[in-house]
Amino acid sequence: MIVGLTGGIGSGKSTVAQMFRDLGIPVYDSDREAKLLMNAAPEIRQAIMLNFGEAAYTASGLNRAYISNLVFKDKKLLQKLNQIVHPAVAKHFSKWVQKQSTAYIIQESALIFENQSEEKYDQIILVTAPLEERIKRVMKRDKVDRGKVEARINNQLPDTEKEKKANFTIINTNLGKTAETVAKIHEILLNKSVKQ
Numbered sequence: 001m002i003v004g005l006t007g008g009i010g011s012g013k014s015t016v017a018q019m020f021r022d023l024g025i026p027v028y029d030s031d032r033e034a035k036l037l038m039n040a041a042p043e044i045r046q047a048i049m050l051n052f053g054e055a056a057y058t059a060s061g062l063n064r065a066y067i068s069n070l071v072f073k074d075k076k077l078l079q080k081l082n083q084i085v086h087p088a089v090a091k092h093f094s095k096w097v098q099k100q101s102t103a104y105i106i107q108e109s110a111l112i113f114e115n116q117s118e119e120k121y122d123q124i125i126l127v128t129a130p131l132e133e134r135i136k137r138v139m140k141r142d143k144v145d146r147g148k149v150e151a152r153i154n155n156q157l158p159d160t161e162k163e164k165k166a167n168f169t170i171i172n173t174n175l176g177k178t179a180e181t182v183a184k185i186h187e188i189l190l191n192k193s194v195k196q
């Protein structure tokens with residue numbers, strides 16, 4: 001059974017993902033794998049340099065600050081980047097799935113609803129938190145200004161839209177409560193996987 005784990009920037013997806021890993025569930029981190037592929041796959045590297053210029057890479061690899069400065073204020077460029085990266089991630093994920101053997105596995109991705117890819121999942125878990133709290137968390141975590149966080153939020157759907165489509169919503173404001181909710185969802189998913 002394939003479970004999607006999504007939520008806007010700073011909602012706490014990675015925090016929740018770690019809680020599921022602690023329960024023994026494999027989690028595929030799409031952000032992380034996208035970055036690895038952007039560095040390692042020659043055809044992706046080439047396509048990115050062609051569209052974003054040589055400055056897209058430095059000696060140490062992908063120049064994330066340079067690319068994010070371009071794409072999060074220009075929807076066409078973001079679309080271009082997504083077109084290059086997302087199919088490669090999807091292919092890599094399919095191979096990864098085949099190697100797993102637990103009752104269910106999770107794909108963590110910020111963009112399940114934005115990409116209209118909900119059909120790929122048997123169940124979808126949404127992580128939410130109040131907008132202002134999310135902005136503050138990311139400003140603190142990444143040491144960036146409010147504008148940088150808001151630019152990304154502007155390229156994501158509002159939680160009100162996502163809540164309608166998710167099977168489970170975790171309101172992540174208190175870590176203890178979040179862990180309790182994760183444990184409950186885990187039990188439900190184990191039950192569902194038996195019935196499948």
Ligand SMILES: CC(C)(COP(=O)(O)OP(=O)(O)OC[C@H]1O[C@@H](n2cnc3c(N)ncnc32)[C@H](O)[C@@H]1O)[C@@H](O)C(=O)NCCC(=O)NCCS
Pocket residue numbers: 008009010030031034035038063064065067068071078081082085086089109110111152155156
């Ligand atoms: C632009 C890049 C280089 C910036 O890297 P950076 O380390 O600053 O951010 P990171 O990848 O950790 O993303 C953090 C958050 O930004 C938001 N975000 C990232 N990519 C996107 C996108 N294409 N559209 C909307 N929001 C996005 C998400 O909330 C994500 O969780 C990077 O985000 C990227 O390569 N994005 C395109 C690939 C992608 O879509 N990844 C996300 C899911 S596969």
Ligand SMILES: Nc1ncnc2c1ncn2[C@@H]1O[C@H](COP(=O)(O)OP(=O)(O)OP(=O)(O)O)[C@@H](O)[C@H]1O
Pocket residue numbers: 007008009010011012013014015016031110137138141172173174175178
């Ligand atoms: N309930 C919480 N209370 C306080 N801080 C939290 C809580 N949940 C997560 N955080 C912190 O907020 C920040 C964002 O959380 P996390 O990285 O898990 O979010 P994310 O949704 O994966 O973000 P992104 O979309 O940027 O990858 C982290 O520094 C994390 O430690």
